[in-house]
Amino acid sequence: MSSIKIECVLRENCRCGESPVWEEASNSLLFVDIPAKKVCRWDSLSKRVQQVTVEAPVSSVALRQGGGYVATIGTKFCALNWEDRSAVALATVDKDKKNNRFNDGKVDPAGRYFAGTMAEETAPAVLERHQGSLYSLFPDHHVEKYFDQVDISNGLDWSLDHKIFYYIDSLSYSVDAFDYDLQTGKISNRRSVYKLEKEEQIPDGMCIDTEGKLWVACYNGGRVIRLDPETGKRLQTVKLPVVKTTSCCFGGKDYSEMYVTCARDGMDPEGLLQQPEAGGIFKITGLGVKGIPPYPYAG
Numbered sequence: 001m002s003s004i005k006i007e008c009v010l011r012e013n014c015r016c017g018e019s020p021v022w023e024e025a026s027n028s029l030l031f032v033d034i035p036a037k038k039v040c041r042w043d044s045l046s047k048r049v050q051q052v053t054v055e056a057p058v059s060s061v062a063l064r065q066g067g068g069y070v071a072t073i074g075t076k077f078c079a080l081n082w083e084d085r086s087a088v089a090l091a092t093v094d095k096d097k098k099n100n101r102f103n104d105g106k107v108d109p110a111g112r113y114f115a116g117t118m119a120e121e122t123a124p125a126v127l128e129r130h131q132g133s134l135y136s137l138f139p140d141h142h143v144e145k146y147f148d149q150v151d152i153s154n155g156l157d158w159s160l161d162h163k164i165f166y167y168i169d170s171l172s173y174s175v176d177a178f179d180y181d182l183q184t185g186k187i188s189n190r191r192s193v194y195k196l197e198k199e200e201q202i203p204d205g206m207c208i209d210t211e212g213k214l215w216v217a218c219y220n221g222g223r224v225i226r227l228d229p230e231t232g233k234r235l236q237t238v239k240l241p242v243v244k245t246t247s248c249c250f251g252g253k254d255y256s257e258m259y260v261t262c263a264r265d266g267m268d269p270e271g272l273l274q275q276p277e278a279g280g281i282f283k284i285t286g287l288g289v290k291g292i293p294p295y296p297y298a299g
């Protein structure tokens with residue numbers, strides 16, 4: 001049996017930490033603080049954080065094949081240059097929906113940047129419903145739309161054989177799967193693979209491990225859960241000392257560590273006193289399972 005250890009490696013006080021991504025080349029964890037409009041890069045060796053502030057809420061960040069990063073900022077897919085701290089728009093979505101912004105995003109195994117939108121929240125998980133859509137930015141910078149009527153577009157990842165796309169619309173309280181055509185980027189045959197239990201609260205960010213099992217961060221549930229998408233069973237629950245866990249990714253040596261982001265927004269003063277690490281970055285070791293490297297955007 002492995003012994004699981006959970007530690008807060010960075011007390012960052014994120015209002016809403018999200019989109020953790022491991023960058024092997026720099027031994028760093030990238031993540032965003034959505035309402036603070038910040039993209040952060042935490043160097044796991046020096047323990048230092050660098051940050052770039054952008055002009056609108058930034059909801060996800062991803063690696064870029066030629067170097068640098070891409071990010072979803074407001075309703076724009078952007079290229080992010082870390083050296084000169086500039087963000088250049090590559091494409092804009094939801095132009096007719098002024099109250100929308102992007103939420104979670106991730107790159108597929110062919111280098112397309114998938115991300116979905118949502119109406120801006122008035123409080124956590126309180127928002128005008130059915131305003132979001134799911135999109136992807138192809139390497140040639142054209143955008144495809146998959147579907148609309150989304151409440152809170154959230155976690156996403158692909159099966160190890162690249163034939164299934166997993167997706168979470170948070171307010172459906174479900175983890176869904178689609179058949180995936182890697183050649184064309186098309187999705188079909190939506191079905192639910194797991195329905196959250198009451199105490200698991202709201203499904204948020206997600207990642208896959210090398211055994212093809214899904215890890216889902218449970219917002220307000222203070223945990224990550226490991227799911228078998230083939231049987232629909234929960235295999236494991238790992239509780240964290242913060243309640244608003246938002247997303248997770250594997251990183252570190254051989255992708256054997258899990259990093260978890262969380263939020264402070266929506267917590268009352270008493271809750272913040274009880275959970276002073278809320279908004280920090282957590283590292284979980286001893287899970288006995290590894291992750292896979294993130295795919296870089298190919299454009």
Ligand SMILES: O=C(O)[C@H](O)[C@@H](O)[C@H](O)[C@H](O)CO
Pocket residue numbers: 016018034103104121124125126152153154170202203204219246
């Ligand atoms: O990070 C996100 O995905 C959303 O932008 C957040 O606002 C919360 O996680 C959401 O409210 C919980 O569903």
Ligand SMILES: [Zn+2]
Pocket residue numbers: 018103104154155204205246247
């Ligand atoms: Zn999220």
